[in-house]
Amino acid sequence: MADPDEPAMVIDLSGPQWQVLLTVAPPRGHERKSVDFDVPPIGGDATGQLRRIHTQVIFTTASNERDGWANWHVKIYGCADLGDTEALRQHLHGQATALQRANRYLGGTDRRTPVEPPWAVVPVQVVRGDGQLEQLSGAVTTRLGTPSDQIVAQLHRRLPSWIGEGARPDLYLLAVSPQIDLLRWEPVRRWPGTEHLGDFRLLAAGLDQLHQLKWAHCDIKPENVCWCANQDSSGYVLIDTDAATQADPPPTVLRGTELYEYGGIRRMRYDTAQGWNLTPGLLYAQDRFGFLIVVLCALAGRHWVEQTLLHADPDDPSARVAESEEAVLKALREHWADARWEPLIVVLAEPFGTGPRGQIAIESPHPWAEAWLAEVFAAEQRCERDPLPAAAPARTDLVYAFAGPIEAIRAYARHGPATRPERVHRAYDAIGVQAQAVALRRAAIWLSIWVVGCVVAGAALGVLAVGG
Structure with missing residues (x-):
């Protein structure tokens, strides 16, 4: 007390x-x-x-x-x-x-x-x-x-x-x-939310650097990834970082969340004959698996990822869908049925395999996250696009007329460090203030026009009366 x-x-x-x-x-x-x-x-x-x-x-x-x-x-x-x-x-x-x-x-x-x-x-x-x-x-x-x-x-x-x-x-x-305020992840995305990819750049770079320093977070999951912005940049950021641990020598216990556990650690946890033997590579893979899951939550929806990829594989109930590249490919193709997303689906599924671009890569001591994210960007660019509809003519005259208030709203919303919800609230507040100011100025202009019109009309009537 x-x-x-x-x-x-x-x-x-x-x-x-x-x-x-x-x-x-x-x-x-x-x-x-x-x-x-x-x-x-x-x-x-x-x-x-x-x-x-x-x-x-x-x-x-x-x-x-x-x-x-x-x-x-x-x-x-x-x-x-x-x-x-x-x-x-x-x-x-x-x-x-x-x-x-x-x-x-x-x-x-x-x-x-x-x-x-x-x-x-x-x-x-x-x-x-x-x-x-x-x-x-x-x-x-x-x-x-x-x-x-x-x-x-x-x-x-x-x-x-x-x-x-x-x-x-x-x-x-x-x-x-x-x-930092927690994110509200979209539950399901029926087409890839690729607009979020750019916000992962800083997180990928920082994760690679953390591993180069022989440290690992070990609990990367949707609850531990937030969105943050300041005057110069914005993007996803990793929180709960005081849980980070030295990867070399590795700890004997792992503080993490079982749902988001990497397959190699999950198998070790349940296979008592194999024994518990953490290695730096497994800790890096745990972080990278968590990073994969969070990126997929942004692209496909958190509810879908947790209920599909992190659940038992219908074709192999002893393993999760996320334990197999083929199972992830099948799930993503069913989720995004449009064939134009195939290049992106293939790159997203590769790290869940056992080959050079799968287990071997994500358990490696070499940097991985930035290079993989770059591959995702490149794959997204290879996806065929529907032709864009003709854009409606823009009223550029309105933009120039209200350039001052628009810039004032932007400056107020971007000032200083803040989370995305705080910036949205700031923008709404600034819009209200600027809209009221613009309305008052426009009302004053129309009032002055009305007054001048009344004076002119009165003078004209007076002239007519005198002339009559």
Whole structure:
């Protein structure tokens, strides 16, 4: 239970010429989740052995009191002892660095700060519960503080009562990340939604870079892919990135969602004789399989993908449709019956096979996502097109007449970082304001014309009366 009289928990994120100040809200409920991590021991281990850490996690949110991204997710990890806390801090620090480097790799962007878009993977910042500074690659400094004097706060450091009475600050770590609205995926698309393909470019590039850094997300699914835009770019972005894990050495447990599991991991889970032996290639394949599924959700509809590709194959009930290239080909051809989509269908189905463009490619340590997405673009261009109907003559005179209000609406909707729903709301608000202003100006013009007309008519009548 939160104490209304105790000072708020505040998180300070800062870098050269920027600062984010987050006020953390108490969680809505009392539920905590047990989460285990397999992390390298402190100082590393030449044998590749990992340390198992058990944590209790509190999920809550924070609001930004400064300029920049407004709403944030906060995960608070409670550890058993100082050794576990330091090992987890080392793991989370490496994770945050990998995410930052994956985003920095994206070319052609004008990023003002590491905590603002454009992103391929949502960045995560690590905050120490004991109030000490945490620095990330010289780009981001984090600190847990209070609105009161920092020196006094450090001497009398204690965590809010809703974390737990007598909770030791040095046993807690916080992971904070920008909050993005979840997407509402279309359930079924009876023709390919290829208009969405371009929005996957940054995500594909960032995923390849993350794998080159020997990290994997391991839980790519529709709920963990959102759409984000800023002034310079827009596209899909991967969230829940604080679940990312080192791929080499691989963990002994995998935190993911069974429905979206890659076939190689799924078979290993159910074949007890084979044993559980994760490899870096399987972790990369898990990410790439999830990426395939999300792209197909955008193209074919989420409900269709989950109820068809991720369900049992009618011709082989022991396997899912997504376990076989031939089964995926058959399902897509039935879903998009028009033969003109055949080039696209073939490229979409290839990664589900076992050949050089299937299992061998997606379990490879080499980059894959960008090249495959480029093949999808090329295949879509090879699909035959119906002739477009003749365009109706455009009223270009109206565009020029209202160019100022139209540009004002665009500028207001695009200003600063925001999610797609927020930009839509901004556009509607701006349209209302500009429409009212235009209506008032037009009314004033017509009123003046009417007044002038009345004056002219009155003068004419007067002349006629005098002349009569």
